[in-house]
Amino acid sequence: MVMELPLLLILTVWVNARGVQSALPPNCSYPPSQWCSSLDSAAQCGVLKQCLERDFIRSRQTAEPVEVALYYESLCPGCRLFLVEMLFPSWILASGIMSVALVPYGNAEEKVVGHKYVYQCQHGEQECLGNTIEACVMNMTGPAAFPIIFCMESAADVIKAAESCVGVYSNVSWSSIMSCVKGDLGMQLMHQNALMTAALKPPHEYVPWVTINGEHTDDLQKQAMSNLLGLVCNKYKGTKPDTCVMGQHSQHFRSYCHNN
Numbered sequence: 187m188v189m190e191l192p193l194l195l196i197l198t199v200w201v202n203a204r205g206v207q208s209a210l211p212p213n214c215s216y217p218p219s220q221w222c223s224s225l226d227s228a229a230q231c232g233v234l235k236q237c238l239e240r241d242f243i244r245s246r247q248t249a250e251p252v253e254v255a256l257y258y259e260s261l262c263p264g265c266r267l268f269l270v271e272m273l274f275p276s277w278i279l280a281s282g283i284m285s286v287a288l289v290p291y292g293n294a295e296e297k298v299v300g301h302k303y304v305y306q307c308q309h310g311e312q313e314c315l316g317n318t319i320e321a322c323v324m325n326m327t328g329p330a331a332f333p334i335i336f337c338m339e340s341a342a343d344v345i346k347a348a349e350s351c352v353g354v355y356s357n358v359s360w361s362s363i364m365s366c367v368k369g370d371l372g373m374q375l376m377h378q379n380a381l382m383t384a385a386l387k388p389p390h391e392y393v394p395w396v397t398i399n400g401e402h403t404d405d406l407q408k409q410a411m412s413n414l415l416g417l418v419c420n421k422y423k424g425t426k427p428d429t430c431v432m433g434q435h436s437q438h439f440r441s442y443c444h445n446n
């Protein structure tokens with residue numbers, strides 16, 4: 187599924203995730219002209235919302251958003267790092283010009299046993315459980331899905347965090363998520379992810395594996411891992427929002443889980 191930006195929800199998640207509670211007095215060490223110059227300065231100076239809204243309005247989606255798809259698995263450390271530190275923040279900053287599709291499956295294997303699909307995951311059964319919870323969350327929680335998955339992947343224990351992440355960011359009951367996970371729907375969703383992953387051209391060699399508008403090359407992957415926002419801004423054909431000139435910390439996430 188493709189996720190659009192629910193701005194207020196995201197802001198809440200982001201601010202909570204950074205531990206910057208709005209009740210605390212801002213600790214702002216930047217002059218006003220630099221408040222909107224980076225995510226850190228905006229958060230520190232308590233103007234994140236204003237900076238993002240300004241950009242959101244200015245961008246006005248003058249072209250199709252750039253489609254970023256992430257093929258990953260729930261417990262692969264490199265996937266977690268990329269999702270939490272790069273994909274989610276870029277999605278916030280690139281509001282309106284970037285859509286995200288998440289495909290939790292990665293290097294899992296599918297077998298048919300009787301009338302069922304069964305899965306073996308690279309990091310064991312817990313990872314299959316995490317993948318299926320995330321697939322069900324995407325099917326059932328609408329625009330809250332990405333914040334919920336971000337919340338899970340940034341927690342110390344992805345699986346243990348799931349219930350409270352769902353509770354904080356949606357009103358979908360945990361028991362209905364779990365009946366998806368344990369039932370035919372969860373199996374169907376995982377099978378769809380298996381098919382989508384198997385259909386990748388070129389086939390994935392590792393995860394996190396990124397496609398941009400459906401395309402994967404070594405160069406796109408490298409750019410996505412070091413400066414996704416820059417890449418998206420570059421690919422966007424419409425009027426570029428101000429966030430495109432904001433400095434995103436250039437980071438290099440090169441931790442991969444390989445597919446044998």
Ligand SMILES: *[C@@H]1O[C@H](CO)[C@@H](O)[C@H](O)[C@H]1NC(C)=O
Pocket residue numbers: 213
């Ligand atoms: C403000 O932030 C700086 C560095 O980010 C820190 O050293 C300082 O202790 C903080 N001050 C308060 C009052 O939180």
Ligand SMILES: *[C@@H]1O[C@H](CO)[C@@H](O)[C@H](O)[C@H]1NC(C)=O
Pocket residue numbers: 187324325326374375
């Ligand atoms: C949820 O999954 C079912 C079964 O694959 C599908 O028919 C339905 O459209 C999905 N809903 C969403 C919101 O993705």
Ligand SMILES: *[C@@H]1O[C@H](CO)[C@@H](O)[C@H](O)[C@H]1NC(C)=O
Pocket residue numbers: 357358
């Ligand atoms: C969640 O709450 C909203 C109103 O805030 C309501 O429209 C929606 O139907 C609820 N969803 C579920 C799954 O209960």
